[in-house]
Amino acid sequence: MRYLETVVTLTYEPSRCTGCQMCVKVCPHAVFDFADKRAVLADRGACMECGACARNCEAQAIQVRAGVGCAAAIITGALTGTEPSCGCSSEGGCC
C-alpha cells in the first residue's frame, strides 16, 4: 500500500554520505538503497517520516520532519496546543 507521496519532507544530500548504511538498515519501507559505496534515495514516496534514518545518520546527510502519521494525535495536538504525539491519547490513565 502506498500513501500520499508528494508531501514527503525527506531530503538527502549524497555528498555528505559516508557509506555507513545505517539508513538502509533502519528504514522499514526500503526508502534507501546502497550502491557504489553510498546510500541512494530509492523510493522517497514510501517515506512515512518516522525519522529513524535522519536520527541515525552521523554525517547528517538526511533531514526529515519526523512525526506520527496519526489523525487522532493531530486532533489531540491541535486541541491541546502540543506536538502530535500518539500512545495515550484515547485510552485514559497512561500513568
Added chain:
Amino acid sequence: MSETAPSCCGGSATGSGCCGGPAAALPALVKAAYLDGDVTTLVGPVPRVRTSLVASDRRGTIKARLGVGRMQYRVAPGLYAVGEPGASAPVLVTANYKLSFDALRRELSGRHAWLLVLDTKGINVWCAAGKGTFGTDELVQRIAAVGLDQVVRHRTLILPQLGAPGITAHEVKARSGFRVEYGPVRAADLPAYLDNHHQATAAMRRVQFNITDRAIVVPVEVANGLKPALLLAAAFLVLGGLARDGYAVSRMLGTGLFAAGGIMGAFLLGAVVGPLLLPWLPGRAFALKGALLGAAGVAVWIARAGFGVSMGDWLSLSAWGLLVPSITSFVLMNFTGASTFTSLSGVMREMRFAVPLQAVAGILGVGLWVAALLFGAGRSV
C-alpha cells in the same frame, strides 16, 4: 476523546517525571508467571524469564488486544536473563509493554541472552520510539542503572529495528561505550538473525500491514471509538421521537432506533470493514477511502432494502447519504494512527481537505434528518 490527565503523554522527549520517578535499578523480584528463578551476576541476582507463554500470558494478550487495561499491561524495566547467559551472551533491548516483552522472550527458547527492558511507560517499541521514551537517554541511563558493563564483557546491544526512530546509535556509543546493532523488525525473525551472523534479510527489515495485521488492531479501534459512537447513536435515538405534532416514544422506538442503528452501522463500517478492505478501497487518503466506503454502504442499503423506503422521502435519504460517508470517512481517517505507512505530512494534508468536508456533511446531514422528522412525507427513516 481524551480522558488522560494532562502533562503526562504530551510528547516529552525525555520521558522523565511522568510516572512517579525513575524505576529501581533492578526489577522487583516479584513472583510473576513469566519469571523462573534468577541467575547470579556481579551486580547481584537477575531474574530469569521463561521462554514459553502460559495461560495467564495468553489471557493478558487477548485483553490487551481488546483494549482492556492495555496501558497498564507492563513489566518492570531492568535486566532479565534468558537461560544461563554468561559474560559474552547477547544483550537484547526491548520495551516494557508486556506484549513486546512476550513477543521477544517466546522466540528465545534454548538460547542464552540478556534482556534489557527500557521504561517506555507500557508502550510498544515503535510508538515509544516515536514518542522518544524508547530513546537514547533512557537507554543510556538504563545501561548504567543495571550495571551492564559489569554483566557482559562485550559492548554490543541488539535493538529492534523499529526502536531506531527514538535512538541515535552513535550517541549511545559515545555516551555508554555500547555499540547499537539494529536487528529485525519482528521478534519472530530474531532466531534467524542471531543464527545468520546478525545479518537481516531485506524482508526482515520491511514493515508489513497485511490483512492479518489489520484485523489484529481492529478490536482496539472499535474499543477506542465505541463510546463517542454510542453517545451519537443515543442522541439520534432520543431525537427520533420528534415530529410536527410533538414527541412520541413509539416514534423514538421506530425512527429513533433505526437511526441509532444507522449510526452504529456507519461506525462499524469505518472501524471494521474499512481497515480490512483498506488496500482495495479507491484512493490513497484514508478519509477518501472511508467516504467512498460509506457512500457504497448507503447505496447497497438503498438497493437492497430501499425499495421499501419511499423514494419520495428525499430528505431522509439525502440525510443518510451525507451522514454515513462523513462518519465512515472520519473513522477510517483515524485508522491512519494504527497503520504502518502513513506520514505526518500526508495525514495533515488529507485532514486539511477532509475535516471541513466531514464537518459540513455531518451538520447538513443532521439538519436534513431533523427536517425529515418534522416535515418528511409519511414515515421517516
